[in-house]
Amino acid sequence: LKNLNYSVPEEQGAGTVIGNIGRDARLQPGLPPAERGGGGRSKSGSYRVLENSAPHLLDVDADSGLLYTKQRIDRESLCRHNAKCQLSLEVFANDKEICMIKVEIQDINDNAPSFSSDQIEMDISENAAPGTRFPLTSAHDPDAGENGLRTYLLTRDDHGLFGLDVKSRGDGTKFPELVIQKALDREQQNHHTLVLTALDGGEPPRSATVQINVKVIDSNDNSPVFEAPSYLVELPENAPLGTVVIDLNATDADEGPNGEVLYSFSSYVPDRVRELFSIDPKTGLIRVKGNLDYEENGMLEIDVQARDLGPNPIPAHCKVTVKLIDRNDNAPSIGFVSVRQGALSEAAPPGTVIALVRVTDRDSGKNGQLQCRVLGGGGTGGGGGLGGPGGSVPFKLEENYDNFYTVVTDRPLDRETQDEYNVTIVARDGGSPPLNSTKSFAIKILDHHHHHH
Structure with a gap:
């Protein structure tokens, strides 16, 4: 019984000779050299295949004893992810010797890594703390060993906000995680575009890329801001009801309810001021609501607050001073x-x-x-x-x-x-x-x- 081991790279053309069983078996001691060659036996063929694990891929020439490929062999479709890809044959040589033959199909780097899509959409809250991790899609490379997936790179936006951590599982496969390096700020930049590259270990390596679109989700980290802390308005006394006093504007850089501003009089505003003025909660427009009498009070102070509709709002305040202009509305x-x-x-x-x-x-x-x-x-x-x-x-x-x-x-x-x-x-x-x-x-x-x- 002879054990013969051969190897052949995948993807070779049909008819590639892998080895010469006759010669290699004869190298073993105890087989007479004269057996090979002459005699009428060669007509019937001196090499008979008893077992073949892949008859469609390999065969042995009955006369010459050459082991050859019948078609192109693709290691990936043949062996999936096994690092070792081996075919076996049993050949009866010269009517006397059984040869156990193993053929190793060698991987070549004929596959690049690939991602299942070319875009990854991610929503990340702007209050995600540095160190927070987000698993990313893994790439797939059917090649084995060195030619398989080796590592990942992140081409990040220039602010150094994101980093990459490549982790290994028990079976040696690698997967990438996005790591927040610095605090995000939606008000400064609400979208980041990153590129994740997967590389295999071939020489030269082959690669694939996927674009990561990070949408920064708003958190209520901005309070409304008035254009000024105080305003002075002059109005004639007895101004008609509905007269516009001032159109206040407080802006909040957040989005959605976090940036929606509600206006109101501050809680400590006296009742008399509430009787004389109204404020529109949505627009901040203050109007005259009662009869303004210079003789009753020539100077009125209206304290206004603005707060957003997000969680835990911090209100902003401003003061509107209304100076009444005396009208000659009293006789001596x-x-x-x-x-x-x-x-x-x-x-x-x-x-x-x-x-x-x-x-x-x-x-x-x-x-x-x-x-x-x-x-x-x-x-x-x-x-x-x-x-x-x-x-x-x-x-x-x-x-x-x-x-x-x-x-x-x-x-x-x-x-x-x-x-x-x-x-x-x-x-x-x-x-x-x-x-x-x-x-x-x-x-x-x-x-x-x-x-x-």
């Missing part, structure tokens, strides 16, 4: 205290005080600056000029101090000429147009008892 008001109880002796000397007058105006500035006079009489800030039915009245106003006046007689009185006067005080403010108020009181002139005839 006149009050007086009569000192003489409505009667005056005709003997009263000029300069006698008749009444104390106080004028006020709730407006401010020019709108509240007052001028007063007595109709038909002389006096500050207006002068006489308007005579009544009985000519000008014998009274005048004297300003004591701001908006306090006294009504005094400005000449001797004569009851016989006129025994009763209707005194009218006019107050006028400095607005445009000005507002006037008038108030009157009656005073009787009493006869002087010591009248000399």
Whole structure:
């Protein structure tokens, strides 16, 4: 019994000679050299195949004893993933010797690695911590041993955000994992393109690539930001309801609900401000909702907050100061205290005080600056000029101090000429147009008892 071992590379053409059984068997001692060659035996053939594990691939020439390939042998389809690929034959040689023949089919690097697709889509949250791993698709290379898959490379984007770790399983197969090296930031870059290359161990190596498209998924890591921390707006008092005060805008760099901003008044905003103004939760538009009265409050502060609709939102705040512009919407008001109880002796000397007058105006500035006079009489800030039915009245106003006046007689009185006067005080403010108020009181002139005839 002879054991013969041969090898042949895969993918050789049909008719490739693998070995010469006659010669190789004869090398074994004990086989007479004369057996080979002559005699009529060779006609019937000296080599008979008893067993053949792959009759379609290998055969032995009955006369010459040459072992040869019948067709191209593809190791991968023949042996799949086995590192060893062996065919066997039993040959009866020269009617006396049984030869056990093993033929090793040698792998050549005729297969490149391949990926099942040319794109890998990955969604990775921007809050994935450095060190987080994501298994990637493995490549497949049917070649055996050295010619099989050797390693993977990552051609990464230039920020060094991603790395590759190639792991080995127990059976020696390799698989790649994507490793986060640095924190991702969707707001800076929401998409990364990487290329994974698989290499086999051939000389030279063959390779395959797959593109990895990483979509960075948003996390709520941005809060809204107002364009400014505070705003100043001037509005006329009594502005019509619905008047736009300001259109606030807070931006949030996140996407989806994480970046959707909701506006509201801050919790500590006083009720009065809520009665006077409204805010649109979606747009941040503030409008006048109540009657703005400069005299009630000329300066209003509205505190606004903006928060996003993502988890654990951190609100942003801003202050809107509304400065009201005074309108001349209040007329002067006149009050007086009569000192003489409505009667005056005709003997009263000029300069006698008749009444104390106080004028006020709730407006401010020019709108509240007052001028007063007595109709038909002389006096500050207006002068006489308007005579009544009985000519000008014998009274005048004297300003004591701001908006306090006294009504005094400005000449001797004569009851016989006129025994009763209707005194009218006019107050006028400095607005445009000005507002006037008038108030009157009656005073009787009493006869002087010591009248000399």
